[in-house]
Amino acid sequence: MPRQARSTPPPMGREPAGWSRFYAVVRRIPRGRVATYGQVAALAGRPGHARQAGYALHALGEHSTVPWHRVINAQGRLTLMRRGHAGLEQRFRLEREGIEFDARGRVPLRRYGWKRPRPRKR
């Protein structure tokens, strides 16, 4: 088990105020779509807090009802892949929702992004 992130102490029973806002946004991500940490933060009314969004999700229990797997980084990659089995589970869950990864193991945000990224300036 990875040592608990220092900045994400999940004080059992008590969540840092504001995290629920991230969860609320994540819960709105439709099945079969993905959103980036930055988007979640922005949509939660906290632009620039991408990291906090990540911590909030990290603090979730494995039996959480929040669809944490639908949140990936802005590059279409699963940050968890470098952290162990959780990454595999995330990929598994996403594929189970119909998401196809590209050859490099990334999620084409162009296709599955919840709020699609604006096309690269021409």
Next chain:
DNA sequence: GGATTGACGGGAG
């Protein structure tokens, strides 16, 4: 209060 850390993002080389 300074240094360190992290499920981040974006740019430069």
Next chain:
DNA sequence: ACTCCCGCCAATC
């Protein structure tokens, strides 16, 4: 594609 670097914010040590 890769790595390195910097900005960002909150919690810890």
